[in-house]
Amino acid sequence: MPLIRRHPENAPAPRREIFGWAMFDFANQAYTLLIITVIFGDLFTRVIVGDAPDYRLGNLLWSVALAVSYAMVIVAAPFAGAIMDATASRKRFLAASWVLTIITTALLYFVEPGLVFFGMALIIASNFGYAIGESFIASFLPDLGPPEKLGWISGLGWGLGYIGGLVATAFALGLLGEVSAENFERIRWVGPFAAAFFLVSALPTFLFLKERGTRRRMARNVQLGLGWKRVKASLVTLGERRDLRALFVSIFFVMAGIYIIIAFTFIYGAQVIQWDEPTRVLMFVVTQITAVIGAVGFGFLQDRAGPVRIYRITLVLWALAVLAIFATPTIAQWLSVLLGRPVEAQMVFLGVGILAGLCLGSAQSAGRALVALMVPAREAGRWFGFWGLASKAAAIFGLLGIGLLQVWLGLENAILFCLFLFLAGLLASIPIRLADRRRTEPV
Template identity: 65%
Template sequence: MFDFANQAYTLLIITVVFGDLFTRVIVGDGPDYRLGNLLWSIALAVSYFMVVAVGPVCGALTDYSRSRKRFLFASYLLTITATALLYFVEPGWITYAVILIIVSNFAYAIGENFIASFLPDLGPKKDLGWISGLGWSLGYIGGLVATAFTLLVLGEVSAENYDRIRWVGPFAAGFFLLAAIPTFVWLKERGRRRVRPAGQGYLSLGFSRLGHTLRNLAAFRDLSILLISIFFAMAGIYIIISFSFIYGSQVIGWEEHVRAIMFVTVQITAAIGALGFGFIQSRLGAKRTYAITLCLWIAAILAIWQTPALTALARHLFDVEWEAQYVFLFAGSLAGLSLGSSQSAGRALVGVLTPRGKAAEFFGFWGLAGKAAAIFGILGLGIIQTWAGLADAILFCIALFALALISLIPVNEARGNTMAEEWRDPHRD
């Protein structure tokens, strides 16, 4: 249900509506919007840097104090508050908009770490693939409901429609507020709270446990290597999440109804990908499933980049007068399948390689890898597009997914799972 709820934020604010609104209306430096794109990438990168800075320490602290749920609740409230305040942003209020995006996206992103850390408690490791896939698929259904309502009721992203479309912030906040309530009512905090050592604060305790994990991270060799692969994969994924609908507006030049169709297409295919690959993972294993999703991503990015060429090819082979914006829907379908499946498979594989008792801490490293990747990927694309333009800058993603695939090769899933099962916390009371 938390996956269901928080997709209202990531889709309405980061992917579909507010990102486009920020670049084209709030900053509005058309016709190429390169300054708006760069400022958007900087705002997101700063928020992810904040998660990188505090995520692992918070994970270590919450593992020890058994307070994951309280930390999750705090991030939830901060996300809702900052998102609702986006209503008050006016065109030209760039600094105010950037601050609210930094705060809201930081709270949302660190909340992802906390909710993911509950995954190992939800079932046996052999079932984590489909459990994670179920969560992701429910998330995309939640995003479909929230964004479909927004597109139908609030209308198009434009300066002329600003007085209506500005309600996207309060609506996303309200949806998140209500839909996440079941999580806080029924989700159980497993384990027991440990007694804090005399004379040691929780912050210093968090750093101490983080240091211990870093010193022993070499023992979790396969998890360490996996995090490198996840870094490159998430760099590409965060680019797509943050710029795909901006790409559609600026490069493809799609019409409003095609934008709505693309959104529905991506949500449905992402839900199918997350749930379908979750079941595939239980048969093929987490590593193989994750590798397949990376190959899907490379095909999807090639289709996005070559949309004009695919349009011309369709006209030549089938004698049809298709427009590029409709061919772009095919690329969107591939991206949707890749989006849901790769994130679900990667998260589940981390769960397989994570020992019990260190879930929040290790998922803090998962979050660190993902958010450090977001900084690298989003800033990289922002800089490249100021030089080459957004149309060709998307090629950067292909290199990132290829590196993720190469980095995955040394990971031994069976060895890593055995290490996680045999590990015992030396600090257990």
């Protein structure tokens, strides 16, 4: 039987606390978009490494750096989550990850063409801080409202996050310009800009978000021992609960595909679609706006149509989006014949971006909300540590997989790997069962 999770007050947290929690999503999207997706990833592969014409070495090294950082999260997140639960210290762990991300992101300014391993080291450190912080902030979700509100609250966070990413990247693109060797002296400021945005925008989180539970002080070795004990207990629980185990397996495959999309969409656009600068900027705007709509809209539907059903629908949409990405040149040719005039592949790619954007926010929000609904609030730290483990193990699998496949097949063909991942996630979700909002019968 699914484990019943009850909110202690059966009511949402104060609005300003929900706002403070969601503002961390607003703040950290500046890192995701400016560093991983839109600017620095492209800068690293094409300028810092610069192995033209196909950039296969740059793509591979970028995948390796991200994979190493996620491997570090896999080791640390479950232990940190267990310790946070035992000592009521979630905000302290969150603050530590925040500071680490800010400092190492700002230092990316000093990465110049040829300093490949220095750049990789900073990406490993900054992405570790960002990625483990995702688990820490997610662990507060079960305390923010009753079960029937968690889908909407999670969607609000993701939606506000994409608005934050839109604001940060719009300013960055306007101030810094295009990614190119000629514009390097301006574009190198992307690291300090992202760090400053994260620093300022996350302040409401630490002002308004409450630490629940009784603070306990214990020696470091006792914390580590307790963390290991609780991790082992969680593994036993996963062995007994098929539904929760299936959810984490599904999240593994889904997040593997999403991390590839996040890390390689703009690289794909530059290398395969060969878009121009205005189209790159427009793609960013389109995906951010549709991601907001997807996160908030599907979060609303999740609380009404059933979270498991909505989660599966997002995976079907993801599979269609990947097929459309792969077929973009062919679709452009078909449209050219149908309309009797040339249709550029980059314009079709923009249309695909609408579907991908809707999927991007909704799938992540739905998965996070499902974890919150299936675990006890008092154990949220450790279970969101496992959520982080599944997500970051997925990132390693996905990014190394696409990195190696694109060396063999080229990036255009390797993108179909994502289709396999989303379909695998859909199949893995079959055993998931969740009690309804009254917790009386499975749905």
